[in-house]
Amino acid sequence: MHLTLRHQKQLKTLVIGALAWGIALLLFFPIFWMLLTSFKTEIEAFSTPPSFLFTPTLENYLTINERSDYFHFAWNSVVVSVLSTLLGMLVAVPAAYSMAFFETKRTKSTLLWMLSTKMLPPVGVLVPIYLLVKDAGLLDTKAALIVIYTLINLPIMVWMIYTYFKEIPKDILEAARMDGATLLQEVTSVLLPMSKGGLASTILLSLILCWNEAFWSLNLTSSEAAPLTALVASYSSPEGLFWAKLSAVSTLACAPIIIIGWFSQKQLVRGLSFGAVK
Amino acid sequence: MANLKITQLRKAYGDVEILKGIDLDINDHEFVVFVGPSGCGKSTLLRTIAGLEDVNSGHIYLDEHEITELAPAKRDLAMVFQSYALYPHMTVRKNMSFALDLAGVDKHSIDEKVKAAADILELTLLLDRKPKDLSGGQRQRVAIGRSIVRNPKIFLFDEPLSNLDAALRVQMRLELARLHRDLRATMIYVTHDQVEAMTLADKVVVLNQGQIEQVGAPIELYERPKNMFVAGFLGMPRMSFLDAKVKDVHSQSVDIELNNGTSLSLPIATQNLKSQSHVTLGIRPEHINLCEKESGDMQVTFDVAEHLGSDTYCYAKTHSGESLTIRENSETNVSAGESLGVRINTAKCHLFDQQGNAVGYAVDTEQ
Ligand SMILES: Nc1ncnc2c1ncn2[C@@H]1O[C@H](COP(=O)(O)OP(=O)(O)O)[C@@H](O)[C@H]1O
Ligand SMILES: [Mg+2]
Numbered sequence: 001m002h003l004t005l006r007h008q009k010q011l012k013t014l015v016i017g018a019l020a021w022g023i024a025l026l027l028f029f030p031i032f033w034m035l036l037t038s039f040k041t042e043i044e045a046f047s048t049p050p051s052f053l054f055t056p057t058l059e060n061y062l063t064i065n066e067r068s069d070y071f072h073f074a075w076n077s078v079v080v081s082v083l084s085t086l087l088g089m090l091v092a093v094p095a096a097y098s099m100a101f102f103e104t105k106r107t108k109s110t111l112l113w114m115l116s117t118k119m120l121p122p123v124g125v126l127v128p129i130y131l132l133v134k135d136a137g138l139l140d141t142k143a144a145l146i147v148i149y150t151l152i153n154l155p156i157m158v159w160m161i162y163t164y165f166k167e168i169p170k171d172i173l174e175a176a177r178m179d180g181a182t183l184l185q186e187v188t189s190v191l192l193p194m195s196k197g198g199l200a201s202t203i204l205l206s207l208i209l210c211w212n213e214a215f216w217s218l219n220l221t222s223s224e225a226a227p228l229t230a231l232v233a234s235y236s237s238p239e240g241l242f243w244a245k246l247s248a249v250s251t252l253a254c255a256p257i258i259i260i261g262w263f264s265q266k267q268l269v270r271g272l273s274f275g276a277v278k
Numbered sequence: 279m280a281n282l283k284i285t286q287l288r289k290a291y292g293d294v295e296i297l298k299g300i301d302l303d304i305n306d307h308e309f310v311v312f313v314g315p316s317g318c319g320k321s322t323l324l325r326t327i328a329g330l331e332d333v334n335s336g337h338i339y340l341d342e343h344e345i346t347e348l349a350p351a352k353r354d355l356a357m358v359f360q361s362y363a364l365y366p367h368m369t370v371r372k373n374m375s376f377a378l379d380l381a382g383v384d385k386h387s388i389d390e391k392v393k394a395a396a397d398i399l400e401l402t403l404l405l406d407r408k409p410k411d412l413s414g415g416q417r418q419r420v421a422i423g424r425s426i427v428r429n430p431k432i433f434l435f436d437e438p439l440s441n442l443d444a445a446l447r448v449q450m451r452l453e454l455a456r457l458h459r460d461l462r463a464t465m466i467y468v469t470h471d472q473v474e475a476m477t478l479a480d481k482v483v484v485l486n487q488g489q490i491e492q493v494g495a496p497i498e499l500y501e502r503p504k505n506m507f508v509a510g511f512l513g514m515p516r517m518s519f520l521d522a523k524v525k526d527v528h529s530q531s532v533d534i535e536l537n538n539g540t541s542l543s544l545p546i547a548t549q550n551l552k553s554q555s556h557v558t559l560g561i562r563p564e565h566i567n568l569c570e571k572e573s574g575d576m577q578v579t580f581d582v583a584e585h586l587g588s589d590t591y592c593y594a595k596t597h598s599g600e601s602l603t604i605r606e607n608s609e610t611n612v613s614a615g616e617s618l619g620v621r622i623n624t625a626k627c628h629l630f631d632q633q634g635n636a637v638g639y640a641v642d643t644e645q
Binding site: 177185193 | 328329330349350351352355356357359360361363364365366367376377380381424428
């Protein structure tokens with residue numbers, strides 16, 4: 001068979017398109033299934049073969065509402081994510097500024113070293129950190145989570161902001177300095193507005209990472225400071241498995257972040273493909 | 279309006295010394311051009327004046343006040359960068375008013391100053407655009423406008439025209455000259471382009487490998503270069519250099535013999551030359567003329583001729599194989615391999631000793 005160049009191109013687009021859709025559906029399916037299951041009764045949720053046709057019920061959501069205070073956990077998630085992100089930005093922006101614009105011969109290796117700390121399994125430091133938090137009297141407090149999340153996310157935040165700052169010509173900052181700007185004015189009037197896209201991506205990523213974090217929240221909180229991840233976990237163990245309720249509570253935990261992610265897709269894609277586009 | 283004094287300025291990056299003891303005086307209203315080959319330290323010197331680079335030792339005084347350690351923001355100098363360095367997120371108007379906003383100048387006089395600068399630079403219609411919607415030449419004007427509105431003590435320019443195309447460069451060069459005339463401001467201008475240096479400067483500072491080779495008015499540097507570097511750097515096409523040997527030294531002239539056996543008597547007054555010492559003869563292309571074969575001061579063989587319309591540059595070789603460049607009028611027609619005589623205007627010749635320093639100047643250019 002002889003294909004013209006145009007046909008070849010069309011075929012290629014078709015194959016790539018189909019593949020992309022396939023992967024997207026594969027990734028989306030668990031979420032879809034979770035959503036579906038959350039509207040089933042426990043019996044339907046457990047049946048084999050799984051049923052697609054059923055009468056949706058809000059029963060699970062109502063039970064959850066009775067049994068636990070969703071908004072207590074959601075509020076904890078919000079507070080911890082937002083404050084940890086703010087704290088992270090307060091540290092990461094100055095760090096990235098000095099690394100990007102006052103580079104020394106050790107800057108690159110410092111960055112790599114910071115990033116390499118992300119490769120340690122968290123469980124390896126569970127005991128020391130648990131003891132530190134306990135001794136500080138911060139078990140089951142939001143403060144403990146905020147500090148720990150900030151420390152966990154800092155390497156990636158500094159790295160991201162560093163790559164965005166690197167794209168800004170040094171000349172422009174020097175021009176501001178010549179124009180009489182103080183360090184603070186140089187940063188707030190020139191540097192930050194010029195990199196606001198990158199900063200937004202970083203903030204978003206940090207929010208998502210904090211929101212989804214489960215390991216430390218499960219280990220360091222019990223009720224008072226427990227975020228949504230802890231709420232989800234509480235439905236999975238003690239009373240055996242209740243698939244439908246677990247799905248409903250998971251849906252409630254994921255919903256806010258999925259909605260935010262949906263509205264800021266563009267930022268997010270740009271933010272997550274940093275480095276890859278270079 | 280200000281004067282600047284630099285003494286024994288040194289700057290190194292790591293172990294590499296970039297500025298090796300610079301001494302320089304810049305007077306009020308002066309247009310000073312730093313010129314030199316790429317990498318000689320021009321930008322570094324300008325940036326130390328601006329305060330954007332620290333110095334290792336030495337002093338900088340602005341109007342008798344030492345500013346060596348002062349932050350750039352406190353020096354009251356304005357800089358135009360090679361890349362223009364406009365603030366991309368601000369409109370032209372905001373770019374120009376940024377410094378005044380920071381200084382807390384009142385809205386009304388900011389508007390007036392921006393408008394005045396925009397008028398001078400023909401930017402009035404572009405005030406609400408962002409830099410990305412401007413052409414290279416327009417961006418350049420905004421960068422200049424940004425410094426004008428501030429009325430700084432000194433304007434600093436770092437190769438401001440090198441990103442423009444040739445025609446625009448000539449136009450902007452004229453505008454800069456006009457601007458300097460109208461503002462009567464002190465300006466320091468860095469370039470590697472000797473034409474910009476010659477045309478714009480009141481005072482040219484020739485830099486080479488972190489040192490000042492010579493300072494002076496353009497014409498002075500052209501006619502009385504202190505050494506072979508300055509002589510060779512200024513002038514298009516370059517001065518030709520021929521090896522020679524001193525035959526005789528008189529009170530008002532020097533007799534030399536070139537490698538090809540030609541003898542010349544140069545009207546140069548000097549005491550420091552000994553008979554038989556090796557020297558270099560420097561001749562600018564416009565001080566050599568073609569003449570009939572077997573006549574003139576020596577015979578040369580032609581290699582290439584470049585016809586520029588107004589002039590013809592002839593590149594030739596002497597019989598001892600040294601290169602010689604001759605500038606002739608446009609009617610000149612020579613072909614490769616042709617042999618002709620040349621006549622040398624000995625009153626305009628330069629003579630350099632073995633260290634490359636000028637041994638004296640032709641008598642008629644002596645003041
Ligand atoms: N930040 C720096 N670190 C190390 N070397 C530098 C730095 N900036 C400039 N140099 C070196 O200093 C020399 C002079 O640079 P520069 O002043 O920019 O030259 P010019 O402007 O005359 O072309 C060059 O050899 C350059 O490589
Ligand atoms: Mg330079």
